[in-house]
Each structure stands twice: as structure tokens, then as C-alpha cells.
Amino acid sequence: xxxxxxxxxxxxxxxxxxxxxxxxxxxxxxxxxxxxxxxxxxxxxxxxxxxxxxxxxxxxxxxxxxxxxxxxxxxxxxxxxxxxxxxxxxxxxxxxxxxxxxxxxxxxxxxxxxxxxxxxxxxxxxxxxxxxxxxxxxxxxxxxxxxxxxxxxxxxxxxxxxxxxxxxxxxxxxxxxxxxxxxxxxxxxxxxxxxxxxxxxxxxxxxxxxxxxxxxxxxxxxxxxxxxxxxxxxxxxxxxxxxxxxxxxxxxxxxxxxxxxxxxxxxxxxxxxxxxxxxxxxxxxxxxxxxxxxxxxxxxxxxxxxxxxxxxxxxxxxxxxxxxxxxxxxxxxxxxxxxxxxxxxxxxxxxxxxxxxxxxxxxxxxxxxxxxxxxxxxxxxxxxxxxxxxxxxxxxxxxxxxxxxxxxxxxxxxxxxx
Ligand code: UD1
Numbered sequence: 318x319x320x321x322x323x324x325x326x327x328x329x330x331x332x333x334x335x336x337x338x339x340x341x342x343x344x345x346x347x348x349x350x351x352x353x354x355x356x357x358x359x360x361x362x363x364x365x366x367x368x369x370x371x372x373x374x375x376x377x378x379x380x381x382x383x384x385x386x387x388x389x390x391x392x393x394x395x396x397x398x399x400x401x402x403x404x405x406x407x408x409x410x411x412x413x414x415x416x417x418x419x420x421x422x423x424x425x426x427x428x429x430x431x432x433x434x435x436x437x438x439x440x441x442x443x444x445x446x447x448x449x450x451x452x453x454x455x456x457x458x459x460x461x462x463x464x465x466x467x468x469x470x471x472x473x474x475x476x477x478x479x480x481x482x483x484x485x486x487x488x489x490x491x492x493x494x495x496x497x498x499x500x501x502x503x504x505x506x507x508x509x510x511x512x513x514x515x516x517x518x519x520x521x522x523x524x525x526x527x528x529x530x531x532x533x534x535x536x537x538x539x540x541x542x543x544x545x546x547x548x549x550x551x552x553x554x555x556x557x558x559x560x561x562x563x564x565x566x567x568x569x570x571x572x573x574x575x576x577x578x579x580x581x582x583x584x585x586x587x588x589x590x591x592x593x594x595x596x597x598x599x600x601x602x603x604x605x606x607x608x609x610x611x612x613x614x615x616x617x618x619x620x621x622x623x624x625x626x627x628x629x630x631x632x633x634x635x636x637x638x639x640x641x642x643x644x645x646x647x648x649x650x651x652x653x654x655x656x657x658x659x660x661x662x663x664x665x666x667x668x669x670x671x672x673x674x675x676x677x678x679x680x681x682x683x684x685x686x687x688x689x690x691x692x693x694x695x696x697x698x699x700x701x702x703x704x705x706x707x708x709x710x711x712x713x714x715x716x717x718x719x720x721x722x723x724x725x726x727x728x729x730x731x732x733x734x735x
Pocket of ligand 1: 339340341441478479482
């Protein structure tokens with residue numbers, strides 16, 4: 318198991334190019350199951366979750382050859398149709414193969430994801446939607462087993478909550494269903510739009526992705542295509558927050574700034590100096606950073622995936638702040654660890670009360686989930702002294718070698734095997 322040793326009071330200079338989005342890459346890779354033809358994905362990030370999805374698809378017989386940041390996928394020889402607990406427990410996004418498998422092969426057996434560090438995370442919305450398309454489900458020995466009699470048939474599906482994963486699963490399933498499907502109250506995240514864009518390039522007929530009503534006209538089969546994965550707005554947001562925390566001149570490049578509107582608005586209200594360019598964002602020092610109230614919500618609202626990083630920033634600005642977490646019920650695992658580093662954060666139900674003006678001081682901490690881990694890295698680079706972050710495998714699921722990406726721009730971050 319690896320740990321990170323971080324020297325505090327870090328410098329930060331230059332710029333960072335943001336790679337492809339993990340949350341786009343995973344459903345796009347799963348979409349390869351829908352076609353017998355090649356799907357070539359470019360700008361693939363080099364992350365543990367992507368490796369896990371590649372292994373999962375390969376276990377199903379999908380050819381998945383990777384060279385640098387390009388992956389060639391071909392699912393014409395899919396064999397085995399069981400996703401075991403060992404795979405699904407490592408990555409909840411494994412559930413994204415459910416819709417494609419049912420649509421293309423008429424059956425799927427996937428271990429239930431079960432609980433995870435950031436809450437219960439059930440899959441009822443996925444199942445309800447796929448049922449509406451004609452699939453039947455049973456739960457047996459911890460597996461969800463789905464079957465389709467002849468073919469999925471389009472329907473109107475109203476989601477009880479705009480779940481990102483459920484929207485993606487239903488969208489992928491509907492692409493090969495007979496007739497028209499309408500997803501109402503769909504998730505609007507840019508990753509959904511990216512998935513629909515790629516599916517349309519493959520020959521699907523999808524309209525309305527990025528709005529809360531998506532219409533899909535089923536097609537018989539899909540074609541060969543090549544698609545460049547959208548850049549990772551959460552990684553971009555993390556680096557922007559790092560620059561604001563260190564109060565340095567810094568540039569985050571190869572991004573779509575529009576996808577970061579909610580973060581930029583909040584940071585500007587806090588007093589940050591931010592300039593928006595076409596495909597980059599420039600941060601420069603500010604003397605007047607102050608606290609604010611934030612509520613996480615589905616896109617275009619403030620992303621839950623930037624909540625932990627924002628909390629690290631709120632701890633060191635003037636005045637108090639609050640964050641209300643509305644997406645996940647247990648996403649404050651980073652709070653005790655940030656407090657160990659010198660923050661003063663109290664939680665009452667789904668609201669975190671953050672006292673400002675604190676100074677981080679290095680300590681030993683434990684990473685609990687992906688975004689929690691990176692909030693500790695941000696606190697560590699700002700801290701006085703040395704911070705040791707244990708259990709960093711969570712971080713590697715979503716950040717490409719942070720000791721290099723961030724480390725090359727000033728912060729001293731060392732990885733140690735223990
Ligand atoms: C995706 C992202 C994750 C992000 C989250 C919210 C990927 C691979 N992951 O996760 O980084 O934090 O969106 O933006 O894209 N829910 C149910 N029943 C369901 C499905 C979801 O109750 O069937 C609940 C979840 O428990 C959670 C909320 O809905 O409380 C949001 O989940 P969802 O939007 O589905 O997130 P994911 O797709 O898992």
C-alpha cells in the first residue's frame with residue numbers, strides 16, 4: 318500500500334493540462350458493449366478506475382487494447398456475463414455495464430454494489446428505468462440478474478432523482494431498444510452529453526442530452542467510431558482550488574470553463590481573482606478571501622465531487638462558511654482528518670460548519686474516499702510541516718499520479734511503498 322509524504326508551505330507555478338474525465342471514460346468504455354464494431358477512445362486518463370473498467374470488459378471478452386491515452390475496444394466476441402463482487406466492490410461504476418448488456422445480449426448478472434464509504438448508493442433508479450424498457454430482475458445470492466425476453470422496447474421513464482449513473486444506464490440500453498424512449502428528469506452533467514455525443518457518432522439517435530428530457534430513437538446496430546473524451550472538470554476544479562489556497566499565479570488548461578461555472582461563481586464571491594479564457598482558467602493572488610455558504614446539487618449546481626476540496630479552502634479564508642451536502646448522505650468522511658490537520662469543522666446532519674482563519678499543520682492522516690483524499694493533499698500542501706497521507710489507493714482511482722501532476726508545478730509530494 319502506498320502513502321504520500323507532503324511538504325507544506327508549497328510553491329505553485331506554471332500551468333497544468335487537464336486530461337480526460339474519469340466519469341466520462343467509464344460509461345464510454347461500457348458503451349463499447351453495444352456494438353460489434355471498434356470504438357476508439359482518445360484522451361483516456363491513466364487511472365485505477367479506468368484500469369478496473371478495462372479489466373472488467375476484458376473479463377467479458379471485450380478486446381481492450383490501450384496505447385498511451387488511446388483505447389481500442391471491440392465487443393464482437395463477448396463471452397462471459399457475470400460481474401463478480403470483487404470487481405464491483407472496487408468500482409461502483411461497474412453497474413454501468415448493466416444497461417448495455419441487457420440491450421445487446423438480453424441478460425446480465427452483476428454483483429450488487431452494496432454499501433460504500435460515501436453512503437448507501439442503491440441502484441433502484443437504474444432498475445426501475447430498465448424495467449420500464451421491458452427487462453425483468455431478480456436478486457439472488459447478492460447478484461442482480463436481469464433478463465430481456467425478445468428485445469427492449471422504448472417507453473417514457475421519469476426518474477425519481479436525476480441520477481447520473483441511472484441516466485447513463487437507461488440511455489445506453491435505449492439506444493438499441495425498439496422505438497422511442499424518453500427519459501424525464503434526466504441528469505444534465507456534461508459527462509451525459511459526452512456519452513450521447515459519442516453514441517450519436519456511433520449511429521444512435523439521441524436528442525436533448527444536457528437537458529432534463531432526453532429522447533432516444535432506437536436503432537438496430539452501431540458503427541465504428543473514434544471519440545475524444547471530455548476533459549475532467551473535477552480534476553480541473555481541484556487544481557483551481559489548490560491555486561486559490563496557495564494564493565499563487567497558476568493556469569489550468571485544456572478545459573471547458575463553462576463546465577466549472579458553479580465553482581467559479583462561488584470562488585469569485587469568496588474574493589478569488591479568476592480570469593476565464595476559451596479553454597483555460599487563470600488564477601492570481603487575492604488578499605480578500607472570505608467565507609461563503611455552499612449547497613451541493615446536481616449539475617449545473619455545485620458538484621458534490623468538489624465539496625471536500627472546497628472545505629479545505631474554506632478552513633483557511635477569513636470568516637466562517639457552511640456546506641450543505643444534498644447528494645450523498647455520508648460524504649463528510651474527510652472532516653475528522655481535516656480537523657486533525659488544524660481545521661475546525663462541525664457537522665450537524667447534512668451541514669458542515671467551517672470556522673475560517675485556521676492554519677493547517679502537518680500530521681498523519683487517513684484517506685477515506687476519492688475526493689476526501691485529495692482534500693487532504695490540498696490541506697497538506699498549504700500546511701506548516703510534513704503531512705503523511707495513508708491509504709492513497711483511493712486517490713489513484715481519480716487523480717493521475719498527483720505527486721507528478723501537481724508535484725511538477727512546485728509542491729513537494731513523495732510516494733512511499735509500505
Ligand atoms: C456519479 C459520479 C460521482 C458523483 C455522482 C454525483 C461517475 C462514475 N460517478 O456517481 O463521481 O459523485 O455522480 O454527481 O460518474 N441513487 C439512488 N438510487 C439509484 C442511483 C442513485 O438512490 O439507483 C442516489 C445515490 O445514492 C446518491 C444520489 O442518488 O445519493 C446520486 O447518485 P448518482 O447520481 O447515481 O451518482 P453515481 O452515478 O453513482
